Amino acid sequence: MELIENYLVFCILGKVKSDKEKLCFLNQWMKCYALLYDFLADCGTKTISSDQTFCKIKSIKDKNYPKITHTKASTGGLMKWSEKNNRDICTKHLETVLKQIETAAQACLPLQEWVVMQFPKIDTFVEFWQNEVLARIEAVNNLNRNGENDFIFRLSGSSDVTRGLPANQSIDIFISQRYAKMKGEKLDSFVREVGRLANAAKISMTNMPVSIIEKIHGVERIRSLIWSTYGDIRKCDFKPNPAGNEWVKLQKKE
Numbered sequence: 001m002e003l004i005e006n007y008l009v010f011c012i013l014g015k016v017k018s019d020k021e022k023l024c025f026l027n028q029w030m031k032c033y034a035l036l037y038d039f040l041a042d043c044g045t046k047t048i049s050s051d052q053t054f055c056k057i058k059s060i061k062d063k064n065y066p067k068i069t070h071t072k073a074s075t076g077g078l079m080k081w082s083e084k085n086n087r088d089i090c091t092k093h094l095e096t097v098l099k100q101i102e103t104a105a106q107a108c109l110p111l112q113e114w115v116v117m118q119f120p121k122i123d124t125f126v127e128f129w130q131n132e133v134l135a136r137i138e139a140v141n142n143l144n145r146n147g148e149n150d151f152i153f154r155l156s157g158s159s160d161v162t163r164g165l166p167a168n169q170s171i172d173i174f175i176s177q178r179y180a181k182m183k184g185e186k187l188d189s190f191v192r193e194v195g196r197l198a199n200a201a202k203i204s205m206t207n208m209p210v211s212i213i214e215k216i217h218g219v220e221r222i223r224s225l226i227w228s229t230y231g232d233i234r235k236c237d238f239k240p241n242p243a244g245n246e247w248v249k250l251q252k253k254e
Helices: 026-039 083-091 094-106 111-118 177-183 185-197
Strands: 002-014 045-059 067-072 124-136 151-156 169-176 200-216 219-224 248-252
Touching: 002 177, 002 185, 026 083, 026 185, 045 083, 045 111, 083 094, 094 111, 094 124, 111 124, 169 177, 169 185, 177 185, 185 200
Parallel strands: none
Antiparallel strands: 002 169, 002 200, 045 067, 045 124, 124 151, 151 169, 200 219, 200 248
């Protein structure tokens, strides 16, 4: 197994008591934006994107297995870093989602189960998948999802509080070695501040390459690692590092 380039990777598993405290919603995300704004001040290029999905119930024969179609919700795609764009990803669809989640919580139900109970009066809801921030030290015309990013911040793994999982949000932070050296002690402070916002149950770090070259049935294949998520909210634990490096615990809240 051959390694290609190395990143310092932090993973934060958070558990909040109410859905409005989750980082994907406006008030908390803008606090996260303020941290990111300060931390990434020395980067010449920054972008923000959000993946959200329209879920439409087509029919219900069995309430445990409704027929649902999924289509990508419009959130602006890969956008330039600005306060307006960070606000927009949280308000276009997610303000309505939060109201629905809070209504469902009053009935002690996760959102999807509540929508099923309301069908056909209500047949559509939006699922949040992830917010992603990309940054590079140099100013470049086009920053895409590739191995040249110095910083990747990915918020994902959101789950309704009513589901009672041991964690209900997950954050992956990838830092290139050269950017980690530039930030020095500020990196540790940044990670812990993000953990505080996420109400971290666990924070761990590891080293990971952009990709690994694997041989499968004698054929070499490149497997990308930095576009995966490594927090398991169902177990409140970290998925194995494909490069074989161990996760090192930074914090655990009992």
